[in-house]
Structure formats: C-alpha cells, structure tokens
Amino acid sequence: MSVGGCGQPSVLEETLLTRLQEPGWTYGGFHGDDKDDYINSFTQGSLQERMDAVERLHTRLPAWGSEHTRERHSDWVSAVYDGAKIVLEQELARDPDAVYQQATHADLKVRRAVLEVLGATASKGDERAISCCHAQLRKFPDEVFESLAQLTHPGDPRTIEAVGCVLDTYSTWSNWRLHLDESGKLGRRLPEIAQKDDENLVRTVCKRLEHRENDAREAAAAALKIIASKDAEHVVQEICKRLNHKRAEVREVALRALGQMALPNNLQAVDGARRLLEDKSRKLVRPTAESTLALLEGRNRPRR
Known part of the structure; x- marks a missing residue:
C-alpha cells in the first residue's frame, strides 16, 4: 500500500534526489551516462517501493528549494515521471503482475505512467491491458483514449466510448481545434479506431452535439468531418x-x-x-x- 508521502524519506528517494542535483542533469532531463546512472538508481527495492518514492518526490520537488530554482524543480518532476515510465516498461517484461498492481496506486501520476506504458508496450488485443486502461477512463480520458487506440482493434466499443469521454472534457478555452488537427491526438487517431461511417462512433459523436459546453459541441461537429x-x-x-x-x-x-x-x-x-x-x-x-x-x-x- 502506498505511504502517500508519510514517514521518513527512503534511501531510494534520497538517492534519486541526489542524482537530480548532479551536473549531468539539464533542463529537459538527463543525458548520456548520467541518465543511465539515474535509471539504475531505480533498481533498489520492490516496484511498489520505487513507485512510492516517485509519489513522495512528486510531492516534495515543486516546493523544494529557493524561489529562483522552482522552475528547475518542476522539470525534475518530469524527470522522475519519465524515469518511472522506463522502470515500469522494464518491469512489464519481467513481472507484469507488479505493473498492473500499480494501476491503482495512490499517486495519480504513477497511475498515468502505467496507462502510457501499457499503451506503448502491450500487444495489440491484449485484453488484460485493455481492461486495465478502460477501468481508468473517467479519471484519465485523454491517456486512456490514446492507450486504447493503440491496443484495440478498429470498432472496439471501449475505444469509441473513450472518444466520447474526451469530447466531454472540452470546455471554454480548450484546445479542441488543435486536438482535431490531422496531427492532433484526436485527429490522428480517429481514422484508425473505426471504419468510416461506423454507426456506433457516429452516434457517440452526435450525442455530444447536445453537450452543455459549447466547445464540446463544436468539437463534435468538427469530428464528424473526420469519421463520416x-x-x-x-x-x-x-x-x-x-x-x-x-x-x-x-x-x-x-x-x-x-x-x-x-x-x-x-x-x-x-x-x-x-x-x-x-x-x-x-x-x-x-x-x-x-x-x-x-x-x-x-x-x-x-x-x-
């Protein structure tokens, strides 16, 4: 069970924090041998202990240090997140059960990392990975849609459901136009997840024409041009x-x-x-x- 940031910092947590302060780190992450050293630091303890350390670092880093270094510490959070994904990907090949257990971790960033790793690494049609991702749809609609689009075969109702959930997220000042561009997260994936004119997808998108949020309605109308x-x-x-x-x-x-x-x-x-x-x-x-x-x-x- 996750400790949720309580108690004394673990040895792993302090090791990672030390690595983040080394000269090899620059804005955007580690490079070369320093990156290897950083990732190797994640080999201590069970996967649960490592993800708990990630959780505590996510809590500590943004507020740690003086004001003029806060931006760097925000980048450190990204470095910790990227390191967690690499570790999860490695562990998925060795002990998949341990990775799936992290899908319900107390830290939302850890859960999101699991979703991204499953989408990028699990095999097409892997029902365990698909079910694991789908279970998190309401909490992480964007990440789940991206993962399901990679894991499911065209026409899968779970991926089509995820399209509707992504459209539901659009409200005032959202980036729906950018997302529906041909290189955007929706525009790029919509042609892949179902055949043109798929009735279930058309119904799902048209339902969002009734949405309370104007941006969701506009996004649905724009999506019709892609799917139909x-x-x-x-x-x-x-x-x-x-x-x-x-x-x-x-x-x-x-x-x-x-x-x-x-x-x-x-x-x-x-x-x-x-x-x-x-x-x-x-x-x-x-x-x-x-x-x-x-x-x-x-x-x-x-x-x-």
Whole structure:
C-alpha cells in the first residue's frame, strides 16, 4: 500500500534526489551516462517501493528549494515521471503482475505512467491491458483514449466510448481545434479506431452535439468531418434528430453540422433546415437555418 508521502524519506528517494542535483542533469532531463546512472538508481527495492518514492518526490520537488530554482524543480518532476515510465516498461517484461498492481496506486501520476506504458508496450488485443486502461477512463480520458487506440482493434466499443469521454472534457478555452488537427491526438487517431461511417462512433459523436459546453459541441461537429462520409444517410439522420432539441444552441450547431455533412438537395436535410426558418430563437437559430438552407439548395457555395 502506498505511504502517500508519510514517514521518513527512503534511501531510494534520497538517492534519486541526489542524482537530480548532479551536473549531468539539464533542463529537459538527463543525458548520456548520467541518465543511465539515474535509471539504475531505480533498481533498489520492490516496484511498489520505487513507485512510492516517485509519489513522495512528486510531492516534495515543486516546493523544494529557493524561489529562483522552482522552475528547475518542476522539470525534475518530469524527470522522475519519465524515469518511472522506463522502470515500469522494464518491469512489464519481467513481472507484469507488479505493473498492473500499480494501476491503482495512490499517486495519480504513477497511475498515468502505467496507462502510457501499457499503451506503448502491450500487444495489440491484449485484453488484460485493455481492461486495465478502460477501468481508468473517467479519471484519465485523454491517456486512456490514446492507450486504447493503440491496443484495440478498429470498432472496439471501449475505444469509441473513450472518444466520447474526451469530447466531454472540452470546455471554454480548450484546445479542441488543435486536438482535431490531422496531427492532433484526436485527429490522428480517429481514422484508425473505426471504419468510416461506423454507426456506433457516429452516434457517440452526435450525442455530444447536445453537450452543455459549447466547445464540446463544436468539437463534435468538427469530428464528424473526420469519421463520416459526406451525405451518409445515417449521419444525416443522427444530425436531424438534434434539430428538434429543446435547447436552441443544440439546434443551431446541428444546423451547421447538417450544412457541412449533407450534400445540396438532400431532401431530409432541406426539410429539416426549412422547418427551423420559423424557430422561436430569432437571433440564434433562424439566421443559421437561413444560411444552411441556402447552402443545401445550392444558393450559397462554401468558400474553399
């Protein structure tokens, strides 16, 4: 059981702290022989004892020392985290049970390190690794999604569920645009986790068009362009379901999603947009209905 930072510092903890103060360390981590010495310091004690030392160092380092060295000590935290991942990766080959036990460690950084190591190291389709990662989905949606995307086969419902959980995290001033870029964590992985137009993934993403947070709704609309084909029937149907939603902001984003996903003269899309020309929301929904209808009727071609 983790000691949670209580009690006297262990020999390992003090050894790691000494290594961090050696000249071989620079901003960003260790280099050359000094890195090997640092990692070798992690060989003392059981894996549990080593991860407990990591936990205590994560607590001590940011507040340790004088004010002008705080930035360096924050970098030391990263060095400790990277060292923990290397140790976990090595141990996974020798004693996987010990690594899986750390998935419930008291220190969240240790748990996150386990998730990242499993995603990068475990075999594709490894059910134990997949289940271990999925169990932490609510606590670490981003890390779990990344790991599941690497571990599961296309169409796995657990990875699709993780997509929804990542979308749920987006709120004001989030980086959803960056994440949905083709090199972003979502944009890069979405084409890999399911076939184009996968019905489960489409439903999961369209459900987020109803989210309370504007950024989550916008991210869902943008994700549709990655996961679905233009004018796919079930995609248009899922979007049109949201045109009757009680909240105006949901109807508005659904209209814009309809304009981007339906081809001109799609009868279901045209009828849906036309109905909202008389929507009770004069300022938000009606103008969007007008512009979407013009687009769907071919009167207003989008700029390339």
